[in-house]
Amino acid sequence: MHTHQSIRTAVILLALAGGAAGLGAYNLTGKKWASPEAPYYVNPANADVSESAALAAIQAGAMTWSAQSNANFAFYYMGRTSGSSAAYNGKNEVFFRNEADGGTIARTYWWYNSRNELLDADIMFLDGGWRFFTGSSGCSDGVYLEDIAAHEFGHALGLSHSSDSSATMYSKATRCGTNFRTLAPDDLAGVEKLYPSPSSGSNSAPGVTIKLPGNNASYSEGSSVAFSGSASDSEDGNLSSTIVWTSSRDGKLGTGASFSRVLTAGTHTITAKVSDSGGLTASRQVSVTITTTPPPNQAPAVSISAPSDGTTVTQGTGITFRGSATDAEDGDLTSKLVWNSSVDGTIGAGGSFSRVLSPGSHRVRATVTDSNGVSSYSQIAVSVAAAEDPAPSPSQFWLSATAVKVKGRHHGDLRWGGSSSTKIDIYRDGVKVGTTANDGTHRDAINLRGGGSYTYKVCAAGTTTCSNAAVISF
């Protein structure tokens, strides 16, 4: 949560302060880096924008001074840091802090020695008090990070505040202003005074080219990227072995005309830079994208916890079914389970339900399909035995049947009574399968294997006077 400052009289303040514009009002701190280059690291974690956007904006702000001026100085990005505090530790760090303090948007700490040589500089953006935006549109009641970064890197290279209200180094920023990212003549005069360009009368700048990687090239993550380039200078000759290669994501990559390196995933701005003995520099940049390869899709896993495999119940008994399903990519898929019986078809869905199954031998399968269309299932066997028919009275024509396997093949043992007929017709599943003497017993050879159920009845031969139905299951 940001505590945004009131804009108050800012417009008037800026308008009157602008009276000092055009007076050549830059201020040097009197300190400067001994080297024409200073490395910096960035901790892009912040409360407002993506880390990649913050990183790009900060790099753009840092590059403002070398890209727009003829000063013999440049900041160069060395990579990310986890640092989030200011200290004289020999590492120039840029980071955000969730702090609101006195209306300040950002501040720079710099350390120097008695010879006025800058030794360390840390930049802190206060995103507790201000909301930062990137790019150049969409800002509302905040500030653009690139512009504030340009101002703070101005401090880091040795400039103090200017009284020129058009300058990047002016002490007050306007909300959503994009003016700091473009150096004013006052800024240019200041930085070029601090780091004058070497005389070009007797020295010409070197040239550098990048052969590999090609601009906008794309590689898969883990691939080795080949870097190759050449550099030359009219005074120094071949400088290819001194080319310094850096990545906007991975920092310094190497030095020399060619080498290979594995880069982290993402889009990199690759810079090849060379300096001649006269202090003049040249650089070229290409963009390279390292793409990530998604892992292969994993099939979901299904388990059935109830009923246990091989459970047998009596016809009419409710059975509770429980199961679960998980997937490496989709997580818990239990609610998407679909349950099917080989006898009754679809019997339920989800992780738990109860159901009465038809008599017979069921193969119950719980199936789930993940978001990539890959299905898995788990399966159990459930047998539902037919309920015993009530004992018939002697005067009734009755039938009972028992399932029997002979050498693995189905048979039905029948017993009946209550008929005065001399012959009895045997019906299995509504089809007459034989006629036998009315002696009260008969073994019907079905001769099938596996699961199944059969319904019998017996009738007085040639009549429709029949017994009750009896069911057997295997």
Add this chain to the structure above:
Amino acid sequence: MRQYRQLVTAAALVVAGAGAALAAGPGQAVPIPERARGAERIVVATVAATTARYERNDFGDELIVTRAELVVEEAIKGAGGPVALEIEGGTVDGITLRVSDLPTIESGERAVFFLTSGKSGRFKAHLRGQGILKLDGENRVQGSSLTVDEIRRLARGNR
């Protein structure tokens, strides 16, 4: 006459903001009356002595901090008496730290200090650099036309 006074007051507010902003930023200047409301004490004082040392703050920053002993000549708000002010920056063993939104403090400098309590009974500048308005030999804030009289009037008008 009344219009002239209003104009002077507005200009003073503005210049105070611009002057203070030289030690701040980038940011936006807080008007004097608002600074006065937030400060525990406002004093016109001279820096009598300074000492500096490394200190680690609550954020983990390892900074050189200067302790300044102030001789108070006038209390515009709050109590009078000596003040010990702590401010980030200073020199230890030949290494100097500067901070972009704070001024340096040196012995003999005279300023209007807007103060809030810090640690161990020492004070710090309210709103950092905007809480220290260094004065020139004519009792004006350096680089502006704002006078101590005007600061006093603006501050007391908001107590």
